[in-house]
Amino acid sequence: MIRPQLRPTADQTFRLVADPADRNWDFVEILARSRREEQQGNIEAACNTRYHAVQRLEELIPDSGEVIFEWEDDNSQAALGVIYCSAIDHFLISDWEMSAAMLEMLLELDPEDHLEATIRLAYTYLAMEEFDSYDDIANDISDKYPDKEILTLWSEYRRTGTLPAGEVRNFRKRFGAYFDEFTAAEHPIDEGYLADIAGERPSAAALARELWLQTEHLWAQFGGFIEALRKA
Numbered sequence: 001m002i003r004p005q006l007r008p009t010a011d012q013t014f015r016l017v018a019d020p021a022d023r024n025w026d027f028v029e030i031l032a033r034s035r036r037e038e039q040q041g042n043i044e045a046a047c048n049t050r051y052h053a054v055q056r057l058e059e060l061i062p063d064s065g066e067v068i069f070e071w072e073d074d075n076s077q078a079a080l081g082v083i084y085c086s087a088i089d090h091f092l093i094s095d096w097e098m099s100a101a102m103l104e105m106l107l108e109l110d111p112e113d114h115l116e117a118t119i120r121l122a123y124t125y126l127a128m129e130e131f132d133s134y135d136d137i138a139n140d141i142s143d144k145y146p147d148k149e150i151l152t153l154w155s156e157y158r159r160t161g162t163l164p165a166g167e168v169r170n171f172r173k174r175f176g177a178y179f180d181e182f183t184a185a186e187h188p189i190d191e192g193y194l195a196d197i198a199g200e201r202p203s204a205a206a207l208a209r210e211l212w213l214q215t216e217h218l219w220a221q222f223g224g225f226i227e228a229l230r231k232a
């Protein structure tokens with residue numbers, strides 16, 4: 001049996017190689033299995049599947065030296081996906097430290113940030129009031145994302161308790177559907193939304209609601225921001 005290993009490539013990256021019969025290291029299957037468990041409603045099992053896989057992976061990665069996973073390798077790419085999904089699992093239950101640790105690990109293994117982990121890490125840093133860490137990565141988030149405006153506003157609110165009027169106007173002007181969603185009284189997960197978000201080209205309104213649902217626990221836990229946004 002081939003022992004799990006990180007095999008270097010000519011591009012100075014690494015591929016995660018293991019025996020094809022060893023399901024513990026088949027990250028394509030692990031990712032698919034966790035998604036099946038989610039679809040079956042077994043959320044805890046899905047989270048555990050991902051978390052235990054990340055734990056095994058951490059033991060394989062050396063403590064020193066740069067290790068970058070080869071994105072074009074299916075198993076290595078799936079391993080990055082498992083790390084990201086497990087980080088989101090912890091993000092959604094407000095386990096900020098674990099989520100941040102996994103996202104930081106992911107960015108070390110994938111500096112090009114194919115999965116856009118920087119965005120979720122920025123939310124996590126602000127939740128922990130790690131403002132210096134947030135400032136270090138904020139400029140890595142493209143202005144094309146509504147998250148950048150939301151993060152900019154929330155960062156100011158976390159630090160000062162106020163919202164800069166110019167940034168609020170910019171948010172409303174550039175990302176109107178998101179501003180409307182984040183200041184709405186209700187965010188129903190109805191048939192219209194589910195059909196829209198599952199479609200080939202979801203509307204801006206559906207994407208805005210999806211982002212609200214992904215971050216709703218933040219606004220419940222750290223009160224005041226949404227109300228300030230409504231009043232601005």
